[in-house]
Amino acid sequence: MLAIENLEVVYNDVILVLRGVSLSVPEGKIVALLGANGAGKTTLLRAISGLLDIHDGEVTKGTVTLDGQQLQRLSAPRIVERGITQVLEGRRVFAEFSVEENLRVGAHRNGRNLGAGLERVYDLFPILADRRKRTAGYLSGGEQQMLAMGRGLMSDPAYLLLDEPSLGLAPRLVRQIRDLIVAINGQGTTVLLVEQNATMALGIAEHGYVMETGKVVMDAPAATLRADTDVQEFYLGLRGEEGRSFRDVKHYKRRKRWLS
Numbered sequence: 001m002l003a004i005e006n007l008e009v010v011y012n013d014v015i016l017v018l019r020g021v022s023l024s025v026p027e028g029k030i031v032a033l034l035g036a037n038g039a040g041k042t043t044l045l046r047a048i049s050g051l052l053d054i055h056d057g058e059v060t061k062g063t064v065t066l067d068g069q070q071l072q073r074l075s076a077p078r079i080v081e082r083g084i085t086q087v088l089e090g091r092r093v094f095a096e097f098s099v100e101e102n103l104r105v106g107a108h109r110n111g112r113n114l115g116a117g118l119e120r121v122y123d124l125f126p127i128l129a130d131r132r133k134r135t136a137g138y139l140s141g142g143e144q145q146m147l148a149m150g151r152g153l154m155s156d157p158a159y160l161l162l163d164e165p166s167l168g169l170a171p172r173l174v175r176q177i178r179d180l181i182v183a184i185n186g187q188g189t190t191v192l193l194v195e196q197n198a199t200m201a202l203g204i205a206e207h208g209y210v211m212e213t214g215k216v217v218m219d220a221p222a223a224t225l226r227a228d229t230d231v232q233e234f235y236l237g238l239r240g241e242e243g244r245s246f247r248d249v250k251h252y253k254r255r256k257r258w259l260s
Helices: 041-049 076-082 098-107 109-124 125-131 142-154 171-186 198-204 220-229 229-233 246-250
Strands: 002-011 015-025 030-034 057-066 084-087 159-163 192-193 207-212 215-221
Touching: 002 041, 015 030, 015 041, 015 057, 015 159, 015 215, 030 171, 030 198, 041 084, 041 159, 041 192, 076 084, 084 142, 084 198, 098 109, 098 142, 109 125, 109 142, 109 171, 125 142, 142 159, 142 171, 171 192, 171 198, 192 198, 198 220, 207 220, 215 220, 220 229
Parallel strands: 030 192, 030 207, 084 159, 159 192
Antiparallel strands: 002 015, 002 057, 207 215
């Protein structure tokens, strides 16, 4: 199990971003992490994957453990070796490399299994097999997202951290990415899914967390979160008040229960 306990993260020695965050990701499951921009979701992923230092961030309190072994003081390559890989928000493919060259970069800690890794990725993402020699910068946004996910899988992670995989994609592609996440999980890879698209995330996750201003404010099975009126209103876009005018909606001020 991947476990985060009472985690605090500070940027530039002064900006407190995470404030005692605790969550767990059981092996073999999909766990969703929801929250608005600035809630601290990406910072949490960086703390798990060892990428805080390049952003002048530091864990000042708490622990990140995998099966009881602490990770928060390890370098990013060592964490990859332990079986955790993060797919960054915004795809971040190497635009001038070919599709296959991008995938080979993802296997730099797992070179002995390069052939098996490529076979797995091309099986999951047939479009990448068709485009394997194409320059990555010329792929569509959806294809680049698939490439970023495929590159992450090349290290054969036990835990895959996905940061906003549906961001900026058309609804058809969002459904395709959703199905691919389910397929990856079905092959045995545990997924921590950070998403603003709560409908998609809670539709495939077993458990979910909601973050606001650096804290976890809700923690429940995904089905429970889908049924929660605050989650429906603030994250699923459902208010159940069809008669409201635009003026009423514009000035709608009800606070979330956890902020009242």
